[in-house]
Amino acid sequence: MQSTPRKKGYLFILPWPLDRIGGVNQVVINLAREMQEANEFFPLVLINEWNAIDPIIEDFQGLKTVRWRIRTYRKGMGFKRKLAFMLWEIRFRQKFQRFCRDNNVIAINLHFPVSQAFSIGRVIKKFKTNLQLILSFHGSDVDAVASEGEVEVNQWKSLLLDSDVRVVVCSNDLGRRLNNALGCGVKSLVVHNGLDIKAFSSMANESTSSAERIILNVAKFDENKGQGVLINAFSEIAMKYEDVKLVLVGGSDKALPGLKALCIEKRIDKRVEFHPDVPHKHVADFYQRATLFCLPSRNEAFGIVLLEAGSFALPIIATRVGGVPEIVHEGINGILVNPDSQAELTHSIMSLLDDPVAAEDMGKRLFQHVSSNFSWGGAYKKYVEMLANNDDTDKGSL
Numbered sequence: 001m002q003s004t005p006r007k008k009g010y011l012f013i014l015p016w017p018l019d020r021i022g023g024v025n026q027v028v029i030n031l032a033r034e035m036q037e038a039n040e041f042f043p044l045v046l047i048n049e050w051n052a053i054d055p056i057i058e059d060f061q062g063l064k065t066v067r068w069r070i071r072t073y074r075k076g077m078g079f080k081r082k083l084a085f086m087l088w089e090i091r092f093r094q095k096f097q098r099f100c101r102d103n104n105v106i107a108i109n110l111h112f113p114v115s116q117a118f119s120i121g122r123v124i125k126k127f128k129t130n131l132q133l134i135l136s137f138h139g140s141d142v143d144a145v146a147s148e149g150e151v152e153v154n155q156w157k158s159l160l161l162d163s164d165v166r167v168v169v170c171s172n173d174l175g176r177r178l179n180n181a182l183g184c185g186v187k188s189l190v191v192h193n194g195l196d197i198k199a200f201s202s203m204a205n206e207s208t209s210s211a212e213r214i215i216l217n218v219a220k221f222d223e224n225k226g227q228g229v230l231i232n233a234f235s236e237i238a239m240k241y242e243d244v245k246l247v248l249v250g251g252s253d254k255a256l257p258g259l260k261a262l263c264i265e266k267r268i269d270k271r272v273e274f275h276p277d278v279p280h281k282h283v284a285d286f287y288q289r290a291t292l293f294c295l296p297s298r299n300e301a302f303g304i305v306l307l308e309a310g311s312f313a314l315p316i317i318a319t320r321v322g323g324v325p326e327i328v329h330e331g332i333n334g335i336l337v338n339p340d341s342q343a344e345l346t347h348s349i350m351s352l353l354d355d356p357v358a359a360e361d362m363g364k365r366l367f368q369h370v371s372s373n374f375s376w377g378g379a380y381k382k383y384v385e386m387l388a389n390n391d392d393t394d395k396g397s398l
Contacts, residue, residue, distance in 0.1 A: 009105035010041040013070075015048050015114050018060045021251045021277055022220070023304045024112045024138050027170075027193055027379075032063050034380035044103060046070075048116055055099060066099070070116040075155050085119075093123045100131065107387055109134040112141045115152075121159055132390050134383075135160065136168040136191075137178060139301030139322075140224075146181035153182060160186045166386055170302040171323025177301075189386055192326065194376035195307040197367075203281050204288035204312075211243060215349060216290035216314075218249045218283060218305045219297065221256035221276065226296035226319065226339060228255070228262060233296075233346040235266040241353060249275045249286050287312040292352050292359060298339045300324050306334075310370035313363040317348045327374070333366035 012028050019025075032043035045065045049056075052067040059065065071088045074081075099105075108124065110117050113135040124131050145156050160167055160182065167188040169175040175188045215234065219225040227248060234246045246268075248259070256276060263269040275286070287293070293309035295318040302323040309316050316334040318324045328334035335352070337344035352359040 006104045007042045008040070008107075009044060009100070009103040010035060011044050011046055011100070011103070011105045011108045013046045013048065013108065013110045013116075013120065015112055015116065017047055017049075018045060018063070018065060021280065023193070023302075026280065026304060027136075027138070028111050029061075029063070030194065030196065030376040031380055031383065034376050036062070038380065040384070042103065044105070055095065070119055072115045073118040073122060074115060074152065076151050089119070089123065093126060096123060097127055100127075105131060107132040107134060109136060109383075111136045112138050114141065114144070118155060118159060121162070121165070130164060132166065132387060133164060134166045134168060134386070136170075137174060137188075137301075138170055139174060139299070142169075142174060142178050142181055142301070143299075145178070157182050157184055166390070168383075168386075171326050173323045173326070174301045177322075189382065191379050191382045192323075192374055193302050193304050193307070194374045194379045195304065195311055195370060196376055197311040197371055200284055200308060201288075201311050202284075204284035207288045210289070213241070213244045213291040213353065214289055215244060215246045216249070216286055216293050216309075217247070217295065218286065218293075218308070219295065220251040220253050221248070221259060221274075222253045223255050224297060224299045225250070225255075226298050227259050229296045229340055229342050229345060230294055231259060231262050231266065231268070231272065233342050233349060234272065235268050236346050237349055237353075238268050238271055240350070244271075244291075244353065246272045247275065247286060247290070248273065249278050249283060252276045283308070284312075287314065290314055292316065292349070294345070294349065295319065295324070296337070296339070296345055297321055297324070303327060307370050307374050310363075310366040313360075313367040315352050315359040315363045316366060317345065317352070327369075328366075329369070333362060333369050335362075 014028060035041040035043040045063055047065060047067045048070045049067040050069050052069050056067040071085050073085055108131055117135055121133060159165060167186055168191050169188045170193050172190050175190060179186055217227060217230055237244060263272045287308060293314045293316045295303060297319050300322040306316060306327050318328055318336060319339040320336040321339055328336055330336045335348045337348055
């Protein structure tokens with residue numbers, strides 16, 4: 001009797017827990033869901049946790065997860081740290097190889113790769129088979145690489161130029177930024193993030209009618225997201241439009257206290273709402289109630305929130321930065337402005353408020369664009385094609 005071949009395991013690695021608010025986690029969760037639905041791979045998620053000396057297997061919303069310590073490897077680190085790393089590496093390699101063998105892992109995919117990528121790269125190099133190592137960059141991880149010193153940048157070059165390593169970026173612009181940071185040509189695959197429109201929009205509760213019009217921003221409260229520019233623009237808008245309010249939703253960060261203080265300074269704090277750390281399953285409610293969406297970022301690798309706004313057919317205004325123009329087509333399905341241009345942002349918001357018919361048409365075109373071009377199924381297919389083009393994933397045994 002012929003035995004049924006085991007399903008191939010696909011291991012995602014994250015530097016933080018899966019319940020953390022943020023776009024990177026949504027990418028991993030949705031790619032894993034696509035794998036489950038396609039029934040071709042068995043997805044697992046390894047969460048780097050310092051306190052988990054031995055692997056701790058858990059379940060997160062139907063996904064198999066493992067919490068496990070991954071030490072950092074840096075060239076030129078001191079003797080004590082190097083010794084601690086070597087002792088960890090010997091122990092970890094044996095257990096990790098057994099884990100990969102038991103789960104039939106053929107690919108290891110680090111999302112938001114940090115210096116632990118060097119450790120994983122070293123470990124699997126010593127395996128008896130070639131596991132496919134994939135590093136998926138999302139934005140601020142590239143900024144971190146760009147801020148490294150010469151020794152660390154050379155270490156990244158060595159890893160990313162390795163013929164056994166595949167590099168994925170979420171936009172063409174991010175690929176260019178990565179190469180600029182390294183000063184060399186790393187070949188990367190562009191995999192745009194996606195959205196399950198039906199699933200996301202169904203998370204929203206039924207909206208009740210309101211006389212208020214809402215300008216919505218969904219982004220981490222971070223200087224790079226430009227919410228201060230939006231608040232300054234709204235201080236002008238608030239004087240002219242008494243029925244409009246500003247709602248800001250996002251993960252807490254250093255900029256939040258200053259943004260709240262700015263609202264008080266501008267005397268608009270009664271018309272501005274802050275909603276920090278809202279679980280992703282409740283974010284759809286805010287899109288449902290919004291009139292238009294603004295993303296005035298100074299830097300934006302892609303912008304999943306633009307897809308989310310599109311799923312509710314919202315007219316959008318975003319800055320002409322990073323991967324945003326790969327989603328928003330100027331004047332067709334959105335308005336693009338220059339970063340830090342309060343005047344442009346104010347004018348664009350007023351133009352949409354003053355012409356709701358044109359705004360509605362723009363939102364409908366964005367909905368169609370997102371529906372046709374940005375899906376998690378499409379993103380998953382690109383990862384699968386990349387694996388299919390690598391002849392080594394089926395060679396050898398652990």
